[in-house]
Amino acid sequence: MLNPLAQELNxxxxxxxxxxxxSDLGLRIFFPKGIIAQGGEAKKFGKVAxxxxxxxxxxxxxxxxxxxxxxxxxxxxxxxxxYMPTAGNPELRTLWKDLIYKKNPGLKGKxxxxxxxxxxxxxxxxxxxxLFLDEDKPLLSPNPxxxxxxxxxxxxxxxxxxxxxxxxxDGFDLDSFKKAVEKEAETGFVRLLLNFPQNPSGYSPTNAExxxxxxxxxxxxxxxxxxxxxxxxAYFGLNYENDIYPxxxxxxxxxxxxxxxxxxxxxxxxxxxxWGFRTGFLTFGGKGLTEEHYAALEKKxxxxxxxxxxxxxxxxxxxxxxxxxDPALENQKKDFRKLLEERYTEVKKFVTSHTxxxxxxxxxxxxxxxxxxxxxxxxxLRQKILHEKQIGTVAIDSETLRVAxxxxxxxxxxxxxxxxYDCADNM
Ligand SMILES: Cc1ncc(COP(=O)(O)O)c(C=O)c1O
Numbered sequence: 001m002l003n004p005l006a007q008e009l010n011x012x013x014x015x016x017x018x019x020x021x022x023s024d025l026g027l028r029i030f031f032p033k034g035i036i037a038q039g040g041e042a043k044k045f046g047k048v049a050x051x052x053x054x055x056x057x058x059x060x061x062x063x064x065x066x067x068x069x070x071x072x073x074x075x076x077x078x079x080x081x082x083y084m085p086t087a088g089n090p091e092l093r094t095l096w097k098d099l100i101y102k103k104n105p106g107l108k109g110k111x112x113x114x115x116x117x118x119x120x121x122x123x124x125x126x127x128x129x130x131l132f133l134d135e136d137k138p139l140l141s142p143n144p145x146x147x148x149x150x151x152x153x154x155x156x157x158x159x160x161x162x163x164x165x166x167x168x169x170d171g172f173d174l175d176s177f178k179k180a181v182e183k184e185a186e187t188g189f190v191r192l193l194l195n196f197p198q199n200p201s202g203y204s205p206t207n208a209e210x211x212x213x214x215x216x217x218x219x220x221x222x223x224x225x226x227x228x229x230x231x232x233x234a235y236f237g238l239n240y241e242n243d244i245y246p247x248x249x250x251x252x253x254x255x256x257x258x259x260x261x262x263x264x265x266x267x268x269x270x271x272x273x274x275w276g277f278r279t280g281f282l283t284f285g286g287k288g289l290t291e292e293h294y295a296a297l298e299k300k301x302x303x304x305x306x307x308x309x310x311x312x313x314x315x316x317x318x319x320x321x322x323x324x325x326d327p328a329l330e331n332q333k334k335d336f337r338k339l340l341e342e343r344y345t346e347v348k349k350f351v352t353s354h355t356x357x358x359x360x361x362x363x364x365x366x367x368x369x370x371x372x373x374x375x376x377x378x379x380x381l382r383q384k385i386l387h388e389k390q391i392g393t394v395a396i397d398s399e400t401l402r403v404a405x406x407x408x409x410x411x412x413x414x415x416x417x418x419x420x421y422d423c424a425d426n427m
Contacts, residue, residue, distance in 0.1 A: 088117020
């Protein structure tokens with residue numbers, strides 16, 4: 001039996017692309033008119049007293065221990081220890097939405113939802129899996145991909161993780177992508193995850209490839225398939241070559257066709273160098289969707305958040321809000337990006353001037369990583385590099401070795417890569 005509140009949301013989404021893409025859990029979930037909703041009403045109308053929320057108030061403010069407050073004295077008690085609303089700090093959400101438009105000029109004039117705050121991009125991906133995947137609703141993603149996708153999709157959601165080949169000899173494998181999308185579309189639905197700059201390859205599509213990717217999706221949507229696209233933009237802005245498509249593909253998909261629903265997964269984790277903050281955002285965009293549709297999707301997300309972590313961390317959101325309003329932020333980010341770019345350039349120099357019988361660098365032009373296609377077992381190679389050279393790398397699968405150049409100093413690049421090549425050639 002569906003809860004009447006879930007039914008209400010499903011009615012709003014009836015005959016829309018998001019409505020048709022929902023999973024079993026997506027159909028069931030709703031945001032209860034419980035403590036949080038009643039607390040929200042009390043905030044507005046409970047002028048004499050607000051006896052709703054389980055916090056400790058003194059003088060109308062959250063109580064805060066001096067032993068806590070003294071370590072972040074510039075932040076108020078409210079910014080540190082109060083609960084945030086389920087969908088996040090409203091000011092931060094508004095600011096992030098403005099930033100999305102600023103960073104993606106192609107979105108101008110296109111309507112998107114309010115970003116919902118989630119505790120990190122991983123949680124955002126997991127919530128999308130809750131909302132749109134189940135046993136017979138698979139997700140399509142490139143091979144190789146970030147390993148956490150398969151854990152969420154297959155193990156956690158008992159769904160299926162379908163893949164296409166990420167690279168051909170010329171870069172992004174458009175042919176494999178097109179075939180895989182068309183195969184999914186035979187069911188009437190395509191659920192697709194794209195992540196650029198990519199983990200583990202460090203690749204982003206060129207302008208020409210991006211145009212082809214968009215065309216393939218437009219064509220399949222025009223033929224009637226309902227298409228869901230997740231844009232994992234974790235490494236947004238870390239582009240090191242000129243011909244890379246400079247925006248999130250979300251800017252294209254957000255109003256591509258009535259049959260396409262796009263979701264942007266992003267946040268300050270890598271963009272603003274705050275990995276442990278556990279702050280991310282989910283933002284929807286779909287041609288023809290109204291504010292009412294977006295609000296229904298937001299309510300469903302709020303149900304998922306309320307039923308798992310209740311709400312995201314307050315200090316992280318408060319710090320992010322303050323930092324995003326700080327005029328010094330952009331220049332400081334530029335300095336860090338430059339650092340990463342210098343490491344990239346050094347790695348590029350090494351791999352283009354060295355050859356190995358057992359290693360082939362996969363295309364890379366952005367982000368934190370690069371990967372090798374290995375002709376020997378990648379796990380055995382990893383072990384050899386670790387134990388003989390005391391250098392850590394990651395075996396993504398039996399033929400892919402990932403190197404996070406983001407975390408090695410420019411001066412270490414030569415040593416690290418020489419060790420990797422030596423080990424590979426001695427196998
Ligand atoms: C592609 C991709 N998406 C998402 C994430 C996770 O981001 P967060 O730390 O905000 O959960 C990562 C982190 O490694 C990643 O590589």
